[in-house]
Amino acid sequence: MFLRLTHPSLEQLSRFAEAADDDRFRMRLAAHLERCQRCRNAVAFLRRLGGAVERLPAGDAPRGLRERILSDRTAGARAILPTADPVRVAHRPALRVAGVLLAIGVGVMLFARGPEAVAFGASGELVLRPAHPMRGATISVTYRPGGLLEGQRPLVLRARYRTAADEEYNSGIATHTVATLEGAGRTRDARFTLPDSVVYAVFAVEDTAARIIDDNSGRYWELLVTDGSGKPLFEALDQRGHDMMGRNWEEGFATAQQMIRDYPNRIEAWSRLRAFHGWTGTLDDSVAAFHRAKAREFAATFASRADLSDIELGYLAWYAYTAGDSTLAAEWRARLMREAPSNEFAVQWRLVEILKRLWSMGDTAAALDAFEALWPEAATRSAQVARYAGGIAWRTDNPALIRRWSERLIRHDRDPRATSRAVATRYTRLPALRAEGMTRLRNAVAALDTLRPEDRRLGETVEEALARQDAARRAALAALGPALLAEGRRGAGLDTLALAVERGWDLALFRDVAAARLEAEDTIGALGMHALVAADPRNGAAVIDSLMPLIRSSVGDAWWRDRLHQAQDAFRARMLARTKSRPVEMRARVEDARGASYELGDLLRGRTSLVVFWSRFCAPAVEALPLVDSIAAILTERGTQVLSIVEHKPSADLDAFMREQALSMPVYHDVRQEAGHAFNQWGTPAYYLVDAQGYVRFDYANPVDELIAQAEALRLEAVALGR
């Protein structure tokens, strides 16, 4: 249906062009087209587009993909596939945007909500005064321990500090020991001074051995620097949003809404809000239209201003682009390029132009020259520019070019040590740079022998940090080994590979080392690695079947059986080495759909369990449900129980949703919020592997492949302990 005075949409005209609609619709459209040249042109375009679709390049799968699939499959690789359609995320009524202003009001409420003192809370209470400090303020701290740190003395206050220049996500942001909390009574106290550059900080409390950490159920405690009136600085809110990336999408969203409320004239705030609308699944058509209108409103205001800053110019071009107004985006992008070509968004678009010319012309040298010319202006986009230029430099096999761009990437990337290791690994594959790569890897291995305090992430115990560092060390050794073999140093190479796999459980590493050993004609060493791979429950019998000819011709069945038995023991021991062991309060209660109440102990004691926290209103949690349900089926078959917990009360809507999804895992309702606190859970989705004694041994923000193996290791542990 369309009014006589308006034009049909391209989508409607597309149906006409395809003759895809009923006669009455086509007749009305045809009558309109007789009068309207504009729409006739549109139909002509759509017909040409249809022809172009027929001429799209065939683009067959690349050579070698088939062999890689079969090889990886035979080596034991597996993947869980989404065989069910995703589900639609329900929107919390308060967040459904009839107008964005309503959401802003709700955002304030969310932002202001703090953790409640409830029974079974393992976390303590931390009070920071002043609660709304200015830059460089001296802060008094009072901490009352909860169950986690009761009786521990003294305690340590650690922080992650953010300045206005820090980026999204938390990798590469250093942590600091801020103060020692001391006191003879129920509370512990301290004072410290915020560095002037800090605009946002999060805190956790731990024992002096860094084995027990109170992170306030994952929320941490936080300070936002204010302007003296109690209003957080824009930069403080901005950094809070960055800190929430990957931690809690709802809080990030709430922060974006707070930015709008407090700074409605800052276009960066609207651009951030648009991004969060996309990430949280709340970008429906009315919200998208709102953002386009807002972008046009800013454009009208900015067009009349003579004092427009480069930042405002860049953000408007970006906001118009992400809002989907291509005409407005093109106009402001052109102005950005003329007036502020060094702005971060301009640099990014200039980078894209270089890549487009490279794709169309194929001139690698010209592309690298262009990147070299762009480099002095790269500023905050330096890592991005270095990454792309480095990728092109690698294609040239020119060691000088490769080295130049690799060193730049290391200097500017957010985690220089990890980047340096990755670069060094690549160096070892190029003969001209191999020696340099090997030196870097040796230095990296030596450096990873020591845990620096600033490298231990906030909320991470010493054991967890050491385990993470050890994994990086093993990867560096696994890269160094083949490099030594390539240099003809067989003994040193094989010894290094042995070091790489002597601890930890990394299937990909085992396969790589098996291949390297086989290539070095160390068949027995290679089969030893294959035994580890075969012992992993994620691999099927096909792995062993494919190896039998080699086994029988080289070592015999008896040797293999013995090795496999050792590998199965090693699987359990290594998988469970250095895991956390956090008790769950077993008296916390949940309810089933009929309202019957259960203590967590009734549900968890005596069995290995995967507990899944999800929410009907959380897009990432809902999207993961089909995959989680597939994993649940595998775990249940192997003897690990899976149960899920939602925050909502039972309802007809939730019942209908559960039936529609045919989820196999039982659902319990955390109506009193006791289970969330018992697990120290904050945000969804959250996944916890609990052993038979009721201790959380692994937790995840996403369902990972290792989860299946870790559950199996816990189950085997329970069997061995007779539980």
Added chain:
Amino acid sequence: MPGLSADAVDTSVTQAELIRRARAGDPTALAALYDRHGDALFRACRRLTGSAADADDLVHDLFVGLPEALGRYEERGTFEAWLERVAVRLALMHLRSKRRRREVPLEAAAGTAARYRTDERIEGEDLDRALASLPDPLRAVFVLKQIEGYSHREIAKLLGITDGASRVRLNRALQALREALG
């Protein structure tokens, strides 16, 4: 790799038999299914993601996981359609899970706005580049509707949106393509 050469694949074997054998872990059956469907799935994934590298990873994961996933194939509708839907879901999951930074997509070809031309043929390569430049949600609907032939209802189910939202996104995709291609 013993027993896995393409020559060993018997093209006269029925698809049902291949599915049965692949489900049981037979690598030659898996290879045969790849030979029959791999290219088409790669093209679909590439068009949805706008990236050949991403399509390579997705098709790899699809076939690596296929034998176990076949346990959930209920033989409703054609196998091709079922397999393509799994590939489409994988591609859409990949698009959703890409790490969010304030970066223009690598293949963005949001170039100069074209004057509207009414008579020039649009080359397939030009359309290919223009598709890669579309925002993910718009490209997904265009590819699924105009190339892969899904209905708006089916697209809505795959993307977790309404029929109406699918139509609106298609409209915006067509507008953006018209800006880019004239």
